[in-house]
Amino acid sequence: MAASKRLPVAARTWSSLPKPSLGSSRWPASPQRYKAVRQTPFDLALFPSRSSSDQRRSMDSGTTDSASSNPHHAQAGAPSPDGPNGASANRASANASSTSGAGSPGTSLHRAGAWGASAMGGAPQGSGVPEPETAPAPEAAPVPAADPTLDPAPDLSAAPDPVAAPASGATPALDADVIVVGAGIAGLTAAALLAHAGLQVILLEAHRQSGGCAGTFRRGAYVFDVGATQVAGLEPGGIHERLFRHLGEAPPAAEPLNPGCVVDLADGREPVRIWRDSARWRLERQRQFPGTEPFWQACALLHRSSWAFAGRQPVLPARSLADWRRLLAALGPGSLASGLLVGASMADLQRLCGASHGESGQRLRRFLDLQLRLYSQQPADRTAALYGATVLQMVQEPLGLWHPQGSMQSLSSAMERALARHGGQLRLGHRLEALRPPPRPGESWGLEVRQRGGRPQALRAREVVLTLPPQTLEPLLGDQLPAGYRRRLQALEEPSGALVFYGAVRRERLPADCSPHLQLDWADPGPLFVSVSREGDGRAPRGQATVIASVFTPARPWFSLERQSYETRKRAALAGIQAGLERLLGVGDGDWTWAELATPRGWARWTGRPFGYVGGLGQAPWRFGPFGLASRTPLAGLWLGGDAIHPGEGTAGVSQSALMVCQQLLKDRGLELELA
Numbered sequence: 001m002a003a004s005k006r007l008p009v010a011a012r013t014w015s016s017l018p019k020p021s022l023g024s025s026r027w028p029a030s031p032q033r034y035k036a037v038r039q040t041p042f043d044l045a046l047f048p049s050r051s052s053s054d055q056r057r058s059m060d061s062g063t064t065d066s067a068s069s070n071p072h073h074a075q076a077g078a079p080s081p082d083g084p085n086g087a088s089a090n091r092a093s094a095n096a097s098s099t100s101g102a103g104s105p106g107t108s109l110h111r112a113g114a115w116g117a118s119a120m121g122g123a124p125q126g127s128g129v130p131e132p133e134t135a136p137a138p139e140a141a142p143v144p145a146a147d148p149t150l151d152p153a154p155d156l157s158a159a160p161d162p163v164a165a166p167a168s169g170a171t172p173a174l175d176a177d178v179i180v181v182g183a184g185i186a187g188l189t190a191a192a193l194l195a196h197a198g199l200q201v202i203l204l205e206a207h208r209q210s211g212g213c214a215g216t217f218r219r220g221a222y223v224f225d226v227g228a229t230q231v232a233g234l235e236p237g238g239i240h241e242r243l244f245r246h247l248g249e250a251p252p253a254a255e256p257l258n259p260g261c262v263v264d265l266a267d268g269r270e271p272v273r274i275w276r277d278s279a280r281w282r283l284e285r286q287r288q289f290p291g292t293e294p295f296w297q298a299c300a301l302l303h304r305s306s307w308a309f310a311g312r313q314p315v316l317p318a319r320s321l322a323d324w325r326r327l328l329a330a331l332g333p334g335s336l337a338s339g340l341l342v343g344a345s346m347a348d349l350q351r352l353c354g355a356s357h358g359e360s361g362q363r364l365r366r367f368l369d370l371q372l373r374l375y376s377q378q379p380a381d382r383t384a385a386l387y388g389a390t391v392l393q394m395v396q397e398p399l400g401l402w403h404p405q406g407s408m409q410s411l412s413s414a415m416e417r418a419l420a421r422h423g424g425q426l427r428l429g430h431r432l433e434a435l436r437p438p439p440r441p442g443e444s445w446g447l448e449v450r451q452r453g454g455r456p457q458a459l460r461a462r463e464v465v466l467t468l469p470p471q472t473l474e475p476l477l478g479d480q481l482p483a484g485y486r487r488r489l490q491a492l493e494e495p496s497g498a499l500v501f502y503g504a505v506r507r508e509r510l511p512a513d514c515s516p517h518l519q520l521d522w523a524d525p526g527p528l529f530v531s532v533s534r535e536g537d538g539r540a541p542r543g544q545a546t547v548i549a550s551v552f553t554p555a556r557p558w559f560s561l562e563r564q565s566y567e568t569r570k571r572a573a574l575a576g577i578q579a580g581l582e583r584l585l586g587v588g589d590g591d592w593t594w595a596e597l598a599t600p601r602g603w604a605r606w607t608g609r610p611f612g613y614v615g616g617l618g619q620a621p622w623r624f625g626p627f628g629l630a631s632r633t634p635l636a637g638l639w640l641g642g643d644a645i646h647p648g649e650g651t652a653g654v655s656q657s658a659l660m661v662c663q664q665l666l667k668d669r670g671l672e673l674e675l676a
């Protein structure tokens, strides 16, 4: 990519940001909203423009910003923004092709022209995890003519004002009963459930593919799962399996992981293998953490009670009479014992069970800190006992963690098919830019949507389900956000960001018995969670493997760095992760056939999440369950789903949140939603 085309984040000014063309919009401008947009890097996520010619060039030459951190390049000691020097990297990315799951056949898709293959002159669609600073100044991007054959969204130049009541007093026509925003796993699930219940549903997705944090991208011969690499809840009775059964769609093919994870505490001792087989896992933990069995028994007890409670599909936190009825009906005999531990952390539970003493107790705490960080964003002393005890049991049969065949995209693709089967519409390349509450009770919500490269569109729906992080509500609603709720959102703790390394290696360079999922207690840049593809699982050619390593990082600081400091910090993080992988897998610098790193900047761009926040609000005792953010907002008809809502992150968690939203929304319409 041409260096001159890049505009460093810090160099962007308000005037260089794209204006949402409110002049031509049917909605009045809200200066407060633009101010909020300007103040946060979310603007970059809102408008991740790249001119179609640049897209074509970067796809054809395979030069992307993230590729500039290719080790061939780094080894040459002359990092150039023009792309990797290494021929193999160039060759690999020159073949970059579309993501495997995007636009699966049979799905009702509306693709935005500039984001689809046709607008790129037949160039492939996959772009990996793009970085915001690779985008040219948005206003420089040529605006391709809207192609009505690609997107039949209404031409709003002649449409009536969606918010003001029409002169005749007649109610303006709705585009849908419900518009769901964000086609990650939460949005796909919510949209499919509502369509199945008979509602007219539109699902808006800014990206050109669904999946969000559980999506996939391609680099040459390699397919990388961008975030999620393993799935809970595919076993019979698990949340994904129940949802697919309810929707009449086959779940994606997947294998249970055994062990689910191998945890290296970097203490010179044998790593801990978390077996799916319960008896084997009991023996393993008794060997690894002698004298801590009462803690594990307590976890099993809490898990059983929480699992039964969750299975009865309660609404948490309850905000209406119907929610309370549902919640009370879900309580069982075990809930009383669990209730006593509502305010306790996992570290409290460890202490209560007398399992925190001595070397074994300390080692157990390190193990818990590592594992819980994966699921709850928090270490043991900040993870709710009710949550932590449950997730620690997820690996063991009859539950389990699953490795989807092909790629993670297969989960979204299956849900896309379910949505299409029930008549829901998925509109890819459609970014929500503003939300307007109904002016009067009973009237419709207005959504200002921009199709990539196209004019703004105004859509109307009776209700809106937003699956983006709650931090997006302020820029989307501006001064329409109730003051008390705004303060509540502003007081939320800052979520994490992620650094994710995507690498490929010849399989012979890996240990012979390499587990597909591993953790390493590593100092710089932090503990690593590593996923290695299996032979024949669709992610790498025969004889090769993809290796993905993620680590949490404070997100916001990555956005205040000048270009050079950013590149330096990124290279240091890449080197730190590779050093960890060398220690864990014995893969040295020269072994990588592909290597690149995504920072929170790339995540912001890929997912539209402010500051690239991932993982929701965490599962601290004071944030978990009844103390969390409710899916019912103070604005009637606006619902929240996704990883900030109970029970939190993970594809299983956000599916559960989507189910909860749909149950509440349908109940308000007099409809019941129960999964078998």
Ligand SMILES: Cc1cc2nc3c(=O)[nH]c(=O)nc-3n(C[C@H](O)[C@H](O)[C@H](O)COP(=O)(O)OP(=O)(O)OC[C@H]3O[C@@H](n4cnc5c(N)ncnc54)[C@H](O)[C@@H]3O)c2cc1C
Pocket (backbone or CB within 6 Å): 181, 182, 183, 184, 185, 186, 187, 204, 205, 206, 207, 210, 211, 212, 213, 214, 226, 227, 228, 229, 230, 231, 232, 430, 431, 432, 433, 467, 468, 498, 500, 550, 606, 607, 608, 609, 614, 615, 641, 642, 643, 648, 649, 650, 651, 652, 654
């Ligand atoms: C590095 C990493 C590893 C992970 N590993 C695992 C794992 O192994 N297993 C697991 O279960 N979970 C894992 N997770 C968590 C899991 O991926 C997420 O919790 C889950 O996928 C979030 O789904 P979601 O639908 O709530 O949000 P998202 O996936 O973020 O989906 C939101 C969607 O909204 C779209 N969007 C954003 N803004 C707009 C807009 N203005 N208009 C329209 N669309 C918009 C985005 O493009 C996106 O597609 C991991 C996460 C990360 C970051």
